[in-house]
Amino acid sequence: MTLGNRVRFFFRKPHNVILTILAVSLAFLTLLPLLSLLKDTVVVHPSEIMSVKGSKMGDLTFFHWKKVFSDGETSMNLFYKPLWNTIRVSLWSCLIAIGLGGGVAWLVTRSDMRWKPFVSTVFIFPYIMPSWTLAMAWLNFFRNRLIGGAPGLFTALTGIETADWFAYGAFPIVVVLGLHYAPFAYILIGGILRNMDANLEEAAVILKAGRLKILSRITLPIVMPAVLSTFLLVFSSCMSAFAVPAFLGTPVRFQVLTTQLYRTLNGLNPGYGYIMALVMIVIGTGILMINQWIIGKRKSFTTVTGKSSNISFARLKAMRAPISIALVAFVSLIAILPLVTFAIESFIMAPGDYSLKNLTLQFWVGKGSEDIGGGEPGILLNKYIYLGLWNSVKLSVVVAFVAGTVGALTGYAVVKARGTKLASLVNNLAFFPYLMPSMAFAAIYLSMFAKRNLFIPSLYGSFALLVLVGAVKYLPFASRAGMNAMLQLSNEIEEAGLIVGIPWWKRMTRIIFPIQKSSFLSGYLLPFISCMRELALFVLLIVPANRVLTTMLFQYNEKGWNQYANAINLLIVLIVLVFNTVINKATGASIDKGIGG
C-alpha cells in the first residue's frame, strides 16, 4: 500500500484525527513547557544578575544547579532539608489518609454502621473544599502568640496556650493533609471494596473463618494493590500540596519543596525554583511509574469484578452505636466545624476577642471605613468581590468546558485506538500536567506565553492564559473521566450507529455522550471544582483586571485582613459545595468518577 493511501485511510477515522491533533497540541502545551523548564534551570534570569556575578540576562550558567545540589550548607537549607521534610510529611499524611479513609471505606461498604449516607456524603467535603480550608481552620483554632498577638478560639475558650509544635509546622501539616486526602483514599479504596465480589468473603465465611481473619487474610490482601496505588497517589498529592504548608509551616519556617518553590520563584533566584520543580516532576513521574508497574503486575487482583449484590455486613454488635456516633461526630468535626470557625472569625471586630460585644457585620455588609482593612467595604458590598466572584465562575466554567470537552475527546480517541503507540503517547501527554507542580507550571506558562510564541500572540495578563493553563492542568482529571466512560462502553455501540450512516458528531452527541452522561459530566465537574478553589496555579498569572476569589483571599490573608479572608473563604467553600451538590443531584456526575476509576 502506498504511503499516501495509508495516511488517507488513517485520517478517515475520526479518532485518528483527534489523536493527531491532540498529540501535536499537547506536545506543544506540555512537552515544550518541560523543555522551557529545563532551559530555565541553566539561564540567568533578570533578578539573578545580582547573584550570578558578572552575568547578563539570558546567559548560560550552572550556578543554580551548583547552588541547589552541591553548595554545602546552602544546598542543605535550600533543597535537602525541604526535600526531607516533604518526604516525611507526605509519608505521615499518607498513613493518616489511608488509615482513616480506608477505615471509613470499610465501615461504609462492609459493616452495618448506621447513618452511612450522611457519613459518605459529608466525609468527602474536606476534599471538595479548598485545601487550605482545614489549615485556616486549624489556625483559627490553635494559633498562639507566635505569629499574632491574638490567640485562637481554643485558647480563648480554654485559656490553654497551644505549644508551637502543635500550632505550626510538621504536626499540623501532617494532620491537615492527612484529613484533606483521607476522602481521596476513601474514594479509591471504597471503590475497590464496593466492586469486590462478596463471594470471595462469603466463601471464607462458609469455611468458618472469623471476621477478623477474613479481613486480614482475604479482604486486605485483595485490596492491597489498590491501597498501595492509593498510597502512591496520595503521596504525590501531598508532595505537591502548597497551600497547607504555606499556611501552617511558614510561621516556624518549616519548609517543604513547594513552599521553597514559591519562595524562590518569587524571590531573587527563580533558577533554584525551576530546578526544584524539575525534581518534583521527576519524583512524580517515578511514583507514577511504580504505580503503573504495581497495577500492571497484579492486574488480576485489582480488577476484582463481580456484582456483589448482597453483602453480608460485618456486625459491629455492641460497638455499633458508639462507632456510628463517633464517626458522625468526627465527620462533622472535620467537615462542618471549619466552616463555623470561618463564620465566627468573619464576624468579630478585633481579632482574638470572641465576646458578644465584639461581633460585627462590618466585614460582610459594612460600609468600609478608613481604619479597617484599608477602607474596603464588607464583602457583600464590595464590587471587587463580585468582580472576583464573576471572574472565578466565568473562568471555572470556561476551563471546565474546555478541559471536559478535550478530556472527553481524549478519552474517546485513546480508547478507540487502544494499544497503538499514538494512543499511549496522547494518553501520557494528557496525564503529564498532573505531575507538574501547579506553581512551576504557571511560572513556565508565564515565561512561555508572555511573549509572542509561534502563532500565538502574547497572552500576558489575559483571561485566555488563565483558561489555557487551567484547561491543560485539569486535563488529566477530565481525560481519565472520559477514558473511564469510554472503557465502560462497548465499541459496538458506536459502530451500530456508524453502520447506519450516522455522522461522527451525531454519534458523539446523540449516542455516546447521552449513554455515559454522568461519567463524562464528571470530567467537567472536577475541573470546575478544582478551578474554583485553585490558588497556586493562578497566583502568578493574575493581573488586577482578572483576579479571582482565591487570589483575592490570598492577598487579604497576606495583608493580614483576617476577617475578609475568612469571609471570602466561607463564600468559596459554600459555592463549591453548592455547585457540587446541585450538579451531582441533577446529573449523577460526581468527583469520585474522575479519580476513582
Next chain:
Amino acid sequence: MKKQMIIVALLTATAMSVFAMGTKEGSSGAAPAEKAMTHDELVAAARAEGKVVVYSITSRIAGAATEFEKLYGIKVEASNLKDGELIEKVSKEVGGGIQGADFVICQDSGRVYGQLIAPGFLTNYVPPSMKSIIPAQYQNPLTFQLINKVFIFNSERSTAPVIKNVWELTEPKWKGLVQFKDPKAEGVNANFLTMITSPEWSAKLDKAYQDLYGKKLALTTKNAGYEWIKRFFQNGLVLGNSDTTISENIGIKGQPQTTMGLFVYSKKRFDAKKNLALEPMTEVAPFSGFIYPAFVMLTKNAAHPASARLFIEYLLTAEGFKPWSKDVGSYSSNPTIPVNDDDQPVSFWATRLVPEDPQYLFENRAAVEEFVNNITY
C-alpha cells in the same frame, strides 16, 4: 586568595558596567528627545490620551488617583503590588514588549537599578516645574518619597524606650518577642540587612557592641554586621508577612510581655484608630531602623506618556501627596511639602537610620540573602 581577587575584579567590573549603563540610560531619560511641553500642552495631550496606568508599591496611590481623576478627568488604573512583584512584572512586560504600566512607583534600589534602570526599562522624568525645587540628589532617578521603618514597641506599660542598643535584641530577655517582616516578602528589608554588613555599618555595630558590653565582639561570621544578623535572627525572631499584622501583633493591649518590632513608622497611625499601644524609639545605637526611597519613573514603552507625566507632576505637589502627608512616616522629595505635624523631618531621621546604597546592595544583596536563608530556613 587568587580566587578572591578575581571575584573582586568581577564585582567591580559588574558594578561599573551597571552604573555606566545606569547613568547613560538615566541621562537619556532625563533629557527627553521631544520638546518640553508647557503645562497646558501637557494637560491637553494627557486629556487626549484619557487614561493612565500605574503600578505602585504604596496602596495609597488609590486615594491620589481618585483626586487626580476628579481634577483632570483622566481615568487612572492603579495597581498596588509588592516590590519584588512589581520589578518582575515590569521587567517581563517591558522586556516582552507588552504595554502595561505607564509609570511606576517602585522601591528596592539595588534591584531597581540592576533590573529595571540598567536595561533601560524605566526612564527618568523630572517635571520641569520641579527641577529647581527638588534637591539634585533626588532627581536621578526621581525619588517620590522616603519611607522609614523604625523599632517600635508596645507602650502599654511604659512609654520609656525599652532598648538603647541593637545588641540588646540578641539577649535572651527578648527571645521570641521581636517581630520583623520576612526579608523574602519585601526587598527593602533584605536591603537593610545587606547595608549593615557594609564596612561602615559593621564598624558601627562593632563599636556599639563594645560600648554596651565593654568587650570585643567575638566573630563567628565575616563581620559585626553578619554577626548581629545571625544573633538577631536566632533569638527567636518572628517573621511576619505584613507590616499591618506586625503592628497589630505588637500594639495589641493586654499582652503578658512587652513586645517590639521593626516595621513601617506610618503604622503608628493605627495607635488611636485601632486602640493599639505603639511607641517608636529614635535613640538606639547605632541605628533606630532604616530609611529607603521609592522612585517614580516612566516605563520605556508607556502607552500614555503625557498622562503619566502629568500624574507624576501632580504627585510631587502638596495636594497630590496628601494621601501620604496626612500620616507620619512619609517624606516627599519635594522639600516644600511639610512633614506631618507629629513627625520629624528627614534630616532628623537621616542620622538615626540606615540608608540604602544601590551599588553596595547590588553587589552584596545575594550573599546576604543566602546567609539569612541559611540561618533562618
Next chain:
Amino acid sequence: MPEIILKNVSKRFGKFVAVDDLSMVIGDGDFVTLLGPSGCGKTTTLRMIAGLETPTEGEILIDGKTVFSSERGVDVSPDKRDVGFLFQNYALWPHMTVEQNISFGLENLKWDKERIRSRVAELLATLKIDQFGKRYPSELSGGQQQRVAIARTLATGPKVLFMDEPLSNLDAKLRTEMRSELKRLHAETDSTFVYVTHDQLEAMTLSTRTCLMKEGVLQQYAPPLEVYHNPANLFVADFVGSPTMNFLEGVGRGVNLDEIKMSVSGLDLLFSPVSGSITLRDDQPIVMGIRPEFVRIGETGKGRARVYAALPSGMETVVKLRSGDQLLTSVVFGSIDYEADGEVGFGFDGEGCVVFDKETGANLAIGKLAII
C-alpha cells in the same frame, strides 16, 4: 446483485497478522459462515468487509463496486456499503426506546415521519415484538433484545447482512429458536448473509457455504456438508463435527497398487480409496480420520474393545471405546446403555474415512477402512 469479492486481503496489527492473504467470493443470496476458533481472524474479516476495519492490503468489492482497494486508495465508509451489521452484544442504545433504536438510522436518512412510523411498525410485527415498542432495552429479555437488534439492522433494508456471533449470549433453548428464525429471515429477505461463529454446529445448520479459518489463513471454503465429509486438512476435520473425529496415528505402507496398510495399537487396518488413487512414501507418518458414526459397534466387528463410557442422550448414544491404549468414539442411534468395561466388538463402516499426511495435515484420500 450483491456479490462480495475479497482479493488478497490482509490485516496486520503491528507484527501480528490477523488475516493473511484471504481471497474468496461470497455469492449473491449466500448464507456464508466464517468459522474458526477465537483469534482466527473471522471477526476481523467480517469487520473489514463491513468497513469497520481497514485492511492493510487487498481489495474488496461489493455488488461489483470496489469498496476498498489499498492500491487505488479506495475506502468506502460503512454506511455507503449498503450493509447491515448485527453485533454480538446487540449494541442497543440504552437511552433510546425500542422504537427510537429502530428509527434513529432512518431519521438520519431523512425519511419522512409517516414512512418511518410504518416501517418501524412493520419491523416490530415481523420480529414479533410489537408490544415492546415503548420500552427501553434494559427492560427486555435477552431474546427480545436480540430481535430488536435484528429489527434495527433490517430497518434500512440492507442487501447484505453481517452478523458477529449474534447468538452467543443466548441460552441454549433460545439459541436453537433464533437459529431457525435467522434461517427463515434469510429466506424472506432474499439478502446475502455473512455470519461469524465459533460454533461449528451453527455453521453446519445455517450456512450455504462455510469458510473455515485458522490463524488468519483460509483453511477451506465449501458447503458445510462437504467440509464435514471431505475436510481439507486435519484442522478442519478436527474442528468440524461433534463428537469430534477419531484420529489414529501411525505409519502407512502402500500395498496392492493403491491400498494402504497401517497398524495402530494392535489393530491392522487396510484403507482403500473410493476415488482416485493414493501413493505413500515408505514409512510415511499418516493420520487416519474416522467420524464417530462410521465406528459401528456389533459382535460382527473384527475389532475387540472395552466400553470406557457410554453417554446416552435419548436420540443417540455416544460410546467411548478403549482398544489397546487407543480411545475411539462411536455414535449409536437410539439410547442403549452399555455397561462400563463390558467387552464389545467393533468395525468401520461407510466410505468416508480420511487419510491425512501427518506432517502437513493435508487430506490425502477418502475411502473405506477395514480391520484385517
